[in-house]
Amino acid sequence: MHLDAILLARLQFAFTIAWHIIFPSFTIGLASYLAVLEGLWLVTKQDAFDALYRFWIKIFAISFGMGVVSGVVMSYEFGTNWSVFSAKASPAIGPMLGFEVLTAFFLESSFLGVMLFGRKKVGRGLHFLATCIVAFGTVVSAFWILSANSWMQHPVAFMLDARGRFIVTDWMAAIFSPTLPLRFVHMVLAAYLSTALVVGGASAFVLLGRPGQRESRIALRMAIGMVLVVAPLQLLIGDAAGKQVGETQPSKLAAIEAFWDTKAHQAFNVIAWPDRDAQANRFALSVPELGSWITHGRADAVVQGLKPMGRANQPPVAVVFWAFRIMVGLGLLMILQGLVGGVLWLTGKLDGARLYLRFAALMAPAGFVAVIAGWTTAEVGRQPWVIYGWMRTAEAVAPIGAVQVSASLLAFLIVYAVVFSVGALYILRLVAQGPAPPGEAEASSRAPGSPLGAALAEEEPHGD
Amino acid sequence: MAIDLPLIWAGVLAVAVLLYVLLDGFDLGIGMLFPFAGSDRERDQMMASIAPVWDGNETWLVLGGGGLMIAFPSAYAILMPALYLPVILMLTGLILRGVAFEFRLHGRGRGKPFWTWAFACGSLMAAVAQGFVLGGFIQGIKVADDRFIGRPFDWASPYTLLVALGLVAGYVLLGAGWLIIKTEGPLHERARSWAQTAAVAVGLVLAAVSVATLFVHPEVAARWGVGPHVLEERRLLPLAPIPLMGLVGLMMAFMGARSREAHAHTPMVGAVMAFLSGYIGLGLGFVPYVVPYALTFEQAASSPQALTLMLIGVAILLPFILGYTAWVYWIFRGKAPDAGYH
Numbered sequence A: 001m002h003l004d005a006i007l008l009a010r011l012q013f014a015f016t017i018a019w020h021i022i023f024p025s026f027t028i029g030l031a032s033y034l035a036v037l038e039g040l041w042l043v044t045k046q047d048a049f050d051a052l053y054r055f056w057i058k059i060f061a062i063s064f065g066m067g068v069v070s071g072v073v074m075s076y077e078f079g080t081n082w083s084v085f086s087a088k089a090s091p092a093i094g095p096m097l098g099f100e101v102l103t104a105f106f107l108e109s110s111f112l113g114v115m116l117f118g119r120k121k122v123g124r125g126l127h128f129l130a131t132c133i134v135a136f137g138t139v140v141s142a143f144w145i146l147s148a149n150s151w152m153q154h155p156v157a158f159m160l161d162a163r164g165r166f167i168v169t170d171w172m173a174a175i176f177s178p179t180l181p182l183r184f185v186h187m188v189l190a191a192y193l194s195t196a197l198v199v200g201g202a203s204a205f206v207l208l209g210r211p212g213q214r215e216s217r218i219a220l221r222m223a224i225g226m227v228l229v230v231a232p233l234q235l236l237i238g239d240a241a242g243k244q245v246g247e248t249q250p251s252k253l254a255a256i257e258a259f260w261d262t263k264a265h266q267a268f269n270v271i272a273w274p275d276r277d278a279q280a281n282r283f284a285l286s287v288p289e290l291g292s293w294i295t296h297g298r299a300d301a302v303v304q305g306l307k308p309m310g311r312a313n314q315p316p317v318a319v320v321f322w323a324f325r326i327m328v329g330l331g332l333l334m335i336l337q338g339l340v341g342g343v344l345w346l347t348g349k350l351d352g353a354r355l356y357l358r359f360a361a362l363m364a365p366a367g368f369v370a371v372i373a374g375w376t377t378a379e380v381g382r383q384p385w386v387i388y389g390w391m392r393t394a395e396a397v398a399p400i401g402a403v404q405v406s407a408s409l410l411a412f413l414i415v416y417a418v419v420f421s422v423g424a425l426y427i428l429r430l431v432a433q434g435p436a437p438p439g440e441a442e443a444s445s446r447a448p449g450s451p452l453g454a455a456l457a458e459e460e461p462h463g464d
Numbered sequence B: 001m002a003i004d005l006p007l008i009w010a011g012v013l014a015v016a017v018l019l020y021v022l023l024d025g026f027d028l029g030i031g032m033l034f035p036f037a038g039s040d041r042e043r044d045q046m047m048a049s050i051a052p053v054w055d056g057n058e059t060w061l062v063l064g065g066g067g068l069m070i071a072f073p074s075a076y077a078i079l080m081p082a083l084y085l086p087v088i089l090m091l092t093g094l095i096l097r098g099v100a101f102e103f104r105l106h107g108r109g110r111g112k113p114f115w116t117w118a119f120a121c122g123s124l125m126a127a128v129a130q131g132f133v134l135g136g137f138i139q140g141i142k143v144a145d146d147r148f149i150g151r152p153f154d155w156a157s158p159y160t161l162l163v164a165l166g167l168v169a170g171y172v173l174l175g176a177g178w179l180i181i182k183t184e185g186p187l188h189e190r191a192r193s194w195a196q197t198a199a200v201a202v203g204l205v206l207a208a209v210s211v212a213t214l215f216v217h218p219e220v221a222a223r224w225g226v227g228p229h230v231l232e233e234r235r236l237l238p239l240a241p242i243p244l245m246g247l248v249g250l251m252m253a254f255m256g257a258r259s260r261e262a263h264a265h266t267p268m269v270g271a272v273m274a275f276l277s278g279y280i281g282l283g284l285g286f287v288p289y290v291v292p293y294a295l296t297f298e299q300a301a302s303s304p305q306a307l308t309l310m311l312i313g314v315a316i317l318l319p320f321i322l323g324y325t326a327w328v329y330w331i332f333r334g335k336a337p338d339a340g341y342h
Helices: A002-044 A047-080 A083-117 A124-153 A171-175 A180-209 A214-248 A250-257 A290-296 A317-346 A354-362 A366-381 A402-433 A451-458 B005-036 B040-050 B054-071 B073-082 B084-106 B111-139 B158-182 B185-216 B218-224 B233-239 B241-258 B266-286 B304-331
Strands: A158-160 A166-168 A268-275 A280-287 A385-387 B289-291
Touching: A002 A047, A002 A124, A002 A180, A002 A366, A002 A402, A047 A083, A047 A214, A047 A402, A047 B054, A047 B073, A047 B084, A083 A124, A083 A166, A083 A171, A083 A385, A083 B054, A083 B073, A083 B304, A124 A171, A124 A180, A166 B304, A180 A214, A180 A317, A180 A354, A180 A366, A180 A402, A214 A250, A214 A290, A214 A317, A250 A268, A250 A290, A250 A317, A250 A366, A268 A290, A268 A317, A280 A290, A317 A354, A317 A366, A402 B084, B005 B040, B005 B054, B005 B111, B005 B158, B005 B185, B005 B266, B005 B304, B040 B111, B040 B158, B040 B185, B054 B073, B054 B084, B054 B304, B073 B084, B073 B289, B084 B111, B111 B158, B111 B185, B111 B266, B158 B185, B158 B241, B158 B266, B185 B218, B185 B241, B185 B266, B218 B233, B218 B266, B233 B241, B241 B266
Parallel strands: none
Antiparallel strands: A158 A166, A268 A280
């Protein structure tokens, strides 16, 4: 019975956080994109940027709303499901989460109001400032979450007090813990990349139906430029972060690569079927020597395997192994997308390349899948620990019954299914419409005949 | 003189929760009034009056929960499992109503009525659940070894139901007060009658909750100096201004909503006074407990290192937050537009 509650609590947390992470990934990138669009519009005075801003802000508003509501859930789940963790770890990570609320959440939520509704109330400059502040807030929020998570992945600068609580001895060292810089950059780049894929995919979709649509042509090129630069950069950052994992979390690295024995000259498993019961790979397609080389830069480097760590200290290997491969595989596809797009753009063939446009449209959700796969690698890979090396997940769970957790899990399943599928539907519907030329921008998004649509159509003279 | 960190934090948290209740209170109240609006156009107006600020309002809830975790982790670790079901109910309600702000604009056909309904029900669920949390909290929680040891439905009782009713009525009063300030025309007239009904309801339920609290808790009764057989004036008299303020507030709300001569802000100010009275009144019943009647805020406090760091953060950042929150409210001052989007 006790075990069930733990499993259910983990399922619930995994479900709610996996849904949640999609929205910050999107809104971090989209807020910055909106700031760029508005800035370009203010500088160049080209209406196309304004039309793109007005288009994407609608999608931003829906996504942000879903991010907020799924995020509030997270801040309470720490207590409802992981109360022991909260009581022991709060003296360390509590302030980081607190600073997230104080430096990011209030900033975002307050200026979001100005961004969405204040266009006619404040001047252009001030409105642009509000957009920039929201964009800044989303990145600050990512910083603090990554700070807390990095400390949990690789706890430093603390001691345990008499009640078993984690007491930080040096705040700067704990907040800027060694794995934070790479992981923070990795996450922000992931957000930018995911957003570029959505913007590119949505624009490509519009161009397939309405070739030459002006705003979508601009947005597609902006997205390709972003992917072209960021996707290869992300590979380098990810590789550096992976090497760091080898030092700070050997069991995670071993699971990522399905290494069972500690040895030099590890082979690299391209694909494998890791089996924890057998403590071996049932099947593996491997390249000799490459495993040591990829993880440590030399073939004769000794890389730790899972077997000597003992079963009780191993993460679920197959999940980690495959999640990592999904992330990297999609990342490689993104690099390809950027390169091909760049070549087509340079040679002037982009607008007619229907196959490429279809590919770009298909890749629209790839960033989110990669983000979820990446976080699965990070979070499942550190199991059985919630604070790596110091507190096991099983010790962190709240004294609640399986019935309560199942009831709440069921409630979340139903509500999330309704809310997020409807949200996705509304976003897809907007994407299908595509950006409207300035002037039609407002009324077209409203339900036909709704008072809102009518009211806005009346009171929106342009060039305000 | 040493700084009493836990005491300061108890104060910070008390203010954050109060701000949450007042701010999100009026927009939850408007959600619950949604079904009573005369038309969809009126509902659009109601939503437009809160759309720019609701998200900021709800952030105080995150600060409330987060602040409890930061400052009093042991209390957070006991209260959340103890109040598990109401908390989940609240979160579910907040999801439904939170997304409705955007979804209602995009719904077609049956979509819009569905999200209208979700906004109203979600708001009601959140308000009722918060009432359960508050009632369950005041009622007391079974604790041993810093762990909750009670049962999943310990919080459920006629008393918590009464508290939930009171909170619902109170939020509706705040919501009606807000609408009186922000709207014109038929909706404004409707809000005036809603405010009058709500003021009477709050008065009745608040009185019932007060009496019930005295019966449920001899401890509280002793603090107030009243009980079935005792009346200690020297205890009661110094505290008398608190219920008096509530009574005056409710009268202001009622009369202000009734009379066109009164300033449009009068009902809202009255509602805030009633909330302050209830908040302080209930608070006096369980100070210094942060888990009634098991754990004081001193016992539940986090490490001095964490409290110090966060206090510095709060001292620097909170003035800014209050400043730009006030600025946003100021930008959107005056009557709400019929629909003001983007």
